[in-house]
Amino acid sequence: MTRVRRFWVVLLATLVTMGVTASLGFWQLDRAAQKQARYAQIESRRLEPALGGQDLQPGVPPDLLVHRLVRLEGRWLAQHTVYLDNRQMNGVPGFFVVTPLKLTDQNLTMLVQRGWVARDFQERSRLPTIDTPTGVVLIEGRLTPPPAKLYEMGEAGTGPIRQNIDLDGFAAETGLTLSALSVLQTGPETGDGLLRDWPRIEAGVAKHHGYAFQWFGLCALVAILFVWFQIIAPRRTRTSHEPNP
Numbered sequence: 530m531t532r533v534r535r536f537w538v539v540l541l542a543t544l545v546t547m548g549v550t551a552s553l554g555f556w557q558l559d560r561a562a563q564k565q566a567r568y569a570q571i572e573s574r575r576l577e578p579a580l581g582g583q584d585l586q587p588g589v590p591p592d593l594l595v596h597r598l599v600r601l602e603g604r605w606l607a608q609h610t611v612y613l614d615n616r617q618m619n620g621v622p623g624f625f626v627v628t629p630l631k632l633t634d635q636n637l638t639m640l641v642q643r644g645w646v647a648r649d650f651q652e653r654s655r656l657p658t659i660d661t662p663t664g665v666v667l668i669e670g671r672l673t674p675p676p677a678k679l680y681e682m683g684e685a686g687t688g689p690i691r692q693n694i695d696l697d698g699f700a701a702e703t704g705l706t707l708s709a710l711s712v713l714q715t716g717p718e719t720g721d722g723l724l725r726d727w728p729r730i731e732a733g734v735a736k737h738h739g740y741a742f743q744w745f746g747l748c749a750l751v752a753i754l755f756v757w758f759q760i761i762a763p764r765r766t767r768t769s770h771e772p773n774p
Contacts, residue, residue: 536759543755547748554744561737568732571596575671582632585639591709596730597672599712601639603632607661609703612690613676618645618724626659626723627676627694629705630712633665640696640711641668642676644723656689660721669716676711 579598605628612624626643649655681692687702700707715725 539755539759543751546751550744550748550751554741554748557737557741557744561734561741564734564737565732568730568734571730574598579669580672582635582637585632585635585637585708585710587637587706587708591672591674594672595674595710598669599672600667600669601630601632601712602665602667603630603639604665605629605661605663606631606638606703606705607663609705610659610661610689611694611699612646612648612656613694614648614690614692615679616645618726621647623647624657624690625676627711628661629703629707630666630668631705636706637708638705639708640675640694640699641670642673642711642713643721644714644725646723654690658722668712668714670712670714672710673713674710 574596575598577597579600580594581599582601582603585594585599585601607628610626610628612626614624615622616625617623624646626646628641628643629638630641631638643659646657646659648657675696676694678693696707696709699705713727715727
């Protein structure tokens with residue numbers, strides 16, 4: 530391969546590499562912008578007045594309600610409480626306690642993620658003691674999608690201790706009319722023995738900015754290497770071999 534042909538081949542490879550790395554850098558910046566916009570939307574919804582049970586009609590699209598604050602009145606359906614296993618809070622494994630709340634004067638039930646409780650690792654089938662009032666209660670929280678699912682082998686389990694909870698399956702199992710959203714209970718401790726130190730929602734853009742910096746840095750490095758090895762270094766070599774006058 531002649532020197533000129535090799536130069537153009539290397540130039541083409543350099544341009545392709547720079548194009549790919551620059552595109553990946555801009556893609557990371559775009560992802561950061563999307564997450565920042567989503568975070569801004571979440572924060573704006575958190576500043577809106579809290580919704581009541583009358584605002585949670587089945588016809589309202591869940592996307593318009595998610596992350597809104599709520600103050601709901603209803604009765605706990607303690608017989609349908611589920612303990613989601615292998616859930617962590619502050620780095621400690623235990624249960625997320627999920628109990629349906631039948632809203633007052635409505636044919637609608639909300640799954641409420643009430644909080645976290647430690648489990649008995651000596652007797653894994655033992656249920657923790659949770660205080661669940663039998664009368665009308667008023668809870669505070671924010672609307673979220675149903676509890677996140679962890680990997681499990683086989684079909685979703687039944688019984689009070691489960692790895693995951695499937696909304697449609699749980700509705701069929703209990704005969705309840707469930708909302709498409711759940712409630713992440715917040716507010717002060719109520720003496721029920723549950724910890725509600727939920728992680729704060731973050732924008733999560735720092736890692737995308739870091740990845741973008743790496744891709745743009747690689748793009749710049751490829752350009753620098755091309756200029757050095759294909760332009761500067763050959764010229765210096767030719768200059769050093771030229772006879773002195």
